[in-house]
Amino acid sequence: MNKQRMWLVLPASSLFFMLLFPELTLQGTRHGLLLWYQHFLPAVFPFMILSGIMTGFLHGGGPVFAALAGFLNGYPNGAKIASDLSERKLLSEKMAPYYAVFCNQSSPMFLSAFAGLKKEMPWIYVSSVFLLFLTGRIEKWRKGNTADISRAPQSPETVSEGFSGDYLLDCTGIMVKAGIYIMYFSILISFLSEISNRFPAIRFLIPFLEITTGITYIRNSPIFTGKIQQMLILFLCVSGGICTAFQTMEVTKNLNLSLKRYLLLKLIQASFTCIICILFC
Numbered sequence: 001m002n003k004q005r006m007w008l009v010l011p012a013s014s015l016f017f018m019l020l021f022p023e024l025t026l027q028g029t030r031h032g033l034l035l036w037y038q039h040f041l042p043a044v045f046p047f048m049i050l051s052g053i054m055t056g057f058l059h060g061g062g063p064v065f066a067a068l069a070g071f072l073n074g075y076p077n078g079a080k081i082a083s084d085l086s087e088r089k090l091l092s093e094k095m096a097p098y099y100a101v102f103c104n105q106s107s108p109m110f111l112s113a114f115a116g117l118k119k120e121m122p123w124i125y126v127s128s129v130f131l132l133f134l135t136g137r138i139e140k141w142r143k144g145n146t147a148d149i150s151r152a153p154q155s156p157e158t159v160s161e162g163f164s165g166d167y168l169l170d171c172t173g174i175m176v177k178a179g180i181y182i183m184y185f186s187i188l189i190s191f192l193s194e195i196s197n198r199f200p201a202i203r204f205l206i207p208f209l210e211i212t213t214g215i216t217y218i219r220n221s222p223i224f225t226g227k228i229q230q231m232l233i234l235f236l237c238v239s240g241g242i243c244t245a246f247q248t249m250e251v252t253k254n255l256n257l258s259l260k261r262y263l264l265l266k267l268i269q270a271s272f273t274c275i276i277c278i279l280f281c
Helices: 003-020 022-056 062-073 077-087 096-102 108-114 121-143 165-195 200-204 211-220 226-239 241-251 259-280
Strands: none
Touching: 003 022, 003 165, 022 062, 022 077, 022 165, 022 211, 062 077, 062 096, 062 121, 077 096, 077 241, 096 121, 096 259, 108 121, 121 226, 121 259, 165 211, 165 241, 211 226, 211 241, 226 259, 241 259
8 A cells, every 4th residue: 555545545534534434533532642642652753863863973883873773773763764865865765664663663671661571572683683684695596696775875975964854854743744644543543443343353353453552452351361361461572563564654755665665564464473482482
């Protein structure tokens, strides 16, 4: 689904919910706005600004910075950092989409304090680095050359842009759009939760729509218990959920990364991480 269709489907379906289910729409809107204001905005916005400042002064080490900042900053900062580095020619065009996927992770604080994945957290990052290495080897093999594709040629004109007011406005716009997505998916979750008694299969879909609400839903649901519950939370944290995927599309406009490709790579990453944790945790 391209971005034009996304912005056509979202308001159309929101209008549908507002007209037919006004109470559920208000309930979901309130929850989404609180989630955005109390948790997402203070956790993501400062790191996005700080990353922009650091990226503006960066003259090398793009792949290392993309990986470390992506692991530490949380969704969707990892994808935005990869996109910014690619635009400044500090990350290659071929590898930037993989960094935007595999290094676009939940922050350590979220993983340990909220998700309760202290034991699994090191393996999340190890599996991410391994997948980056593997995709890098595959890209080299596909192109049939031995050049280092993890870095792109640098020039003073492309790496000395620095931080500007335009970047601040861009980050503010991203935060607003992310809030719209969170609010929309909160409305969708309210609606699906209401009809889940009639259609029980929907209960397996709800957790993967939005990561924070999804983790709470998994913990409170009687159908997810024990090791299954832990693995579902791990899978959700690594994949990020559908809402995070839409947010990622907003910060990767200059990358060759479609929504379908992002979801497929995240599915591979989350499945691989779960297997690793089952074997070694």
